Amino acid sequence: xxxxxxxxxxxGQHPAAQQLTGDNGSIWHHMSDALHQSIDRxxxxxxxxxxxxxxxxxxxxxxxLVGMALSALLRRGLTWAxxxxxxxxxxxxxxxxxxxxxxALIARASFWAxxxxxxxxxASAFDASYASAATLPISLxxxxxxxxxxxxxxxxxxxxxxxxxxxxxxxxxxxxxxxARFLSLGVKWLVLVLTAAMVLDHLEVGGVVVELAFGxxxxxxxxxxxxxxxxxxxxxxxxxxxxxxxxxxxxxxGPTHVPAASQAxxxxxx
Amino acid sequence: MATANxxxxxxxxxxxxxxxxxxxxASMPLEESEKVVANLTSSFSAxxxxxxxxxxxxxxxxxxxxxxxxxxxxxxxxxxxxxxxLAYRLAGENEAGAILMLGPGSGSLRSSGLRDLANAxxxxxxxxxxxxxxLPPHAGLINSAILYPxxxxxxxxxxxxxxxxxxxxSLRMAERLAIAAQRSTALSQEDSLIWxxxxxxxxxxxxxxxxxGPRSTPQPSESDINAILASVTGSLFADIDAKAAFWQRPxxxxxxxxxxxxxxxxxxPTDITPMVDAFxxxxxxxQEIWSLVLPPNSLLGLKRLYMTDVAKFSMPDxxxxxxxxxxxxxxxxxTINRGHLLGALIPLYLAWVASHINITTAGTNPxxxxxxxxxxxxxxxxxxxxxxxxPDRFNP
Numbered sequence: 001x002x003x004x005x006x007x008x009x010x011x012g013q014h015p016a017a018q019q020l021t022g023d024n025g026s027i028w029h030h031m032s033d034a035l036h037q038s039i040d041r042x043x044x045x046x047x048x049x050x051x052x053x054x055x056x057x058x059x060x061x062x063x064x065l066v067g068m069a070l071s072a073l074l075r076r077g078l079t080w081a082x083x084x085x086x087x088x089x090x091x092x093x094x095x096x097x098x099x100x101x102x103x104a105l106i107a108r109a110s111f112w113a114x115x116x117x118x119x120x121x122x123a124s125a126f127d128a129s130y131a132s133a134a135t136l137p138i139s140l141x142x143x144x145x146x147x148x149x150x151x152x153x154x155x156x157x158x159x160x161x162x163x164x165x166x167x168x169x170x171x172x173x174x175x176x177x178x179x180a181r182f183l184s185l186g187v188k189w190l191v192l193v194l195t196a197a198m199v200l201d202h203l204e205v206g207g208v209v210v211e212l213a214f215g216x217x218x219x220x221x222x223x224x225x226x227x228x229x230x231x232x233x234x235x236x237x238x239x240x241x242x243x244x245x246x247x248x249x250x251x252x253x254g255p256t257h258v259p260a261a262s263q264a265x266x267x268x269x270x
Numbered sequence: 271m272a273t274a275n276x277x278x279x280x281x282x283x284x285x286x287x288x289x290x291x292x293x294x295x296a297s298m299p300l301e302e303s304e305k306v307v308a309n310l311t312s313s314f315s316a317x318x319x320x321x322x323x324x325x326x327x328x329x330x331x332x333x334x335x336x337x338x339x340x341x342x343x344x345x346x347x348x349x350x351x352x353x354x355x356l357a358y359r360l361a362g363e364n365e366a367g368a369i370l371m372l373g374p375g376s377g378s379l380r381s382s383g384l385r386d387l388a389n390a391x392x393x394x395x396x397x398x399x400x401x402x403x404x405l406p407p408h409a410g411l412i413n414s415a416i417l418y419p420x421x422x423x424x425x426x427x428x429x430x431x432x433x434x435x436x437x438x439x440s441l442r443m444a445e446r447l448a449i450a451a452q453r454s455t456a457l458s459q460e461d462s463l464i465w466x467x468x469x470x471x472x473x474x475x476x477x478x479x480x481x482x483g484p485r486s487t488p489q490p491s492e493s494d495i496n497a498i499l500a501s502v503t504g505s506l507f508a509d510i511d512a513k514a515a516f517w518q519r520p521x522x523x524x525x526x527x528x529x530x531x532x533x534x535x536x537x538x539p540t541d542i543t544p545m546v547d548a549f550x551x552x553x554x555x556x557q558e559i560w561s562l563v564l565p566p567n568s569l570l571g572l573k574r575l576y577m578t579d580v581a582k583f584s585m586p587d588x589x590x591x592x593x594x595x596x597x598x599x600x601x602x603x604x605t606i607n608r609g610h611l612l613g614a615l616i617p618l619y620l621a622w623v624a625s626h627i628n629i630t631t632a633g634t635n636p637x638x639x640x641x642x643x644x645x646x647x648x649x650x651x652x653x654x655x656x657x658x659x660x661p662d663r664f665n666p
């Protein structure tokens with residue numbers, strides 16, 4: 001390209017053209033130098049980061065494999081030792097009841113613990129290599145380590161929201177609240193909004209805007225729920241208060257309430 | 271099983287019982303405790319009895335009677351793990367030959383009932399003597415709906431009250447129950463429930479059911495049925511889960527015994543509308559949760575029930591049996607959180623109660639209906655066993 005331009009400029013023997021040729025050659029030289037330097041910097045940065053990326057993937061792969069092996073080993077060992085049966089016998093009645101068997105839970109936990117460990121070690125190795133070699137700011141890279149924490153926050157928040165929503169729904173239905181589903185949805189969204197705000201805060205995205213929006217949303221949901229429950233259950237509360245003064249709970253374990261005028265037989269669940 | 275004669279309530283000549291009978295008496299008002307002791311001393315010589323109680327009994331009323339003072343325990347409406355552990359320890363320390371455990375309100379039991387219950391274990395004819403109470407038709411409904419049919423279908427026992435508050439125990443039965451209780455007390459769960467029928471069935475011990483007549487049943491202190499139902503049902507489900515290797519084998523049910531008890535009759539109509547309303551509210555809100563546990567057939571049955579009028583509200587026995595089995599399987603598989611699972615069962619139980627009351631009000635004998643329900647549980651047991659073994663492969 002440079003030669004081609006030189007030939008083109010050399011074809012005319014005009015002094016002004018010669019001057020221009022000399023100037024253009026100088027500009028091109030400068031541009032070429034600048035481009036070379038930029039490419040060198042990018043390449044050197046990539047070369048500096050590559051070991052970090054490689055370390056990240058190697059750490060992830062190694063720890064995932066270790067996790068798989070450990071999980072399989074634990075699963076076999078605990079099944080052989082009849083761990084579930086022994087735990088049921090020794091623990092008896094327990095309020096905390098996980099969704100899967102203890103053996104599967106331990107095996108999964110060990111696998112994911114290894115994966116997370118690999119992720120942390122890989123991210124720190126990547127971070128270290130980047131920090132030592134970086135001369136140019138790459139704004140996205142610092143988010144990588146925070147993104148891991150944010151993902152965990154998001155998963156935990158979603159699980160808690162689902163658990164609380166179900167608890168509230170079943171409790172409200174058994175308390176015979178007509179707006180049980182609405183209450184359950186309200187609680188679910190409260191937790192989800194809180195989770196979203198925490199995730200964004202963890203990622204340092206949005207700053208004050210997120211805090212403000214979260215405050216408005218959270219307050220709005222609480223106010224809506226309070227108004228709905230307060231207005232909707234006014235009769236229920238008054239009836240409940242009256243019933244507590246006059247008689248035992250309608251769905252109590254003792255005799256079920258029957259009108260005094262009738263000769264109805266009381267119901268005893270036990 | 272044998273039937274004890276309890277028609278006569280006349281005081282009988284004192285019977286010498288050797289070796290001694292340890293009577294573990296729950297804490298109750300003094301007059302009631304005195305009545306129980308008076309009933310016992312009318313059937314047994316005072317020298318052969320040992321009364322263990324936390325209450326202060328006047329010893330001078332019954333010369334020769336040994337009264338053991340035990341520490342005050344947490345008041346409970348039924349027998350707990352701590353009671354079984356204490357009973358076995360006291361029996362060992364005092365060289366008792368048999369144990370009679372009497373729960374709160376046992377002052378309402380006839381002396382003949384107490385005598386028969388104690389004699390069943392004193393003469394070593396049975397390891398476990400379990401009473402059959404003569405309760406009003408609308409009492410003990412959780413027992414009739416879940417505890418009795420499940421125990422009968424899985425452990426092949428016709429004992430009508432698996433969670434009885436009075437028991438007669440031989441020493442080896444007491445030891446077995448104490449070992450089961452220790453697992454709970456070691457974890458500071460002294461108020462855990464123990465299931466004597468299940469333990470006796472697994473150990474191969476003999477069980478004898480005794481008609482003891484009417485009794486005022488103690489009611490749980492917690493006023494919320496939701497908590498109590500979940501606690502009792504959860505405890506039974508956990509025990510069934512722990513003994514799965516035993517009940518999956520087919521076993522013969524003992525023949526029906528002749529009962530001298532009167533068939534209960536309803537005194538008057540009972541308003542079932544609140545229970546039907548509770549079920550309907552749950553049907554509109556808990557579909558998502560029920561669909562995780564129940565197969566489409568059961569959901570269809572519930573839909574039909576939802577659309578039925580209160581006057582014709584009747585849940586088929588087969589549907590209720592299938593519901594309980596599916597909840598038991600979901601409990602085992604931990605399909606959803608167990609607290610949520612048992613909470614979702616409550617409206618269905620209320621629907622069964624409403625249906626049962628409707629059926630009995632229409633003229634059906636309550637006991638006959640409960641027996642038919644228990645037979646439906648037995649008939650559907652192969653479904654439970656299949657799904658228990660292959661939950662993923664067998665899901666109609």
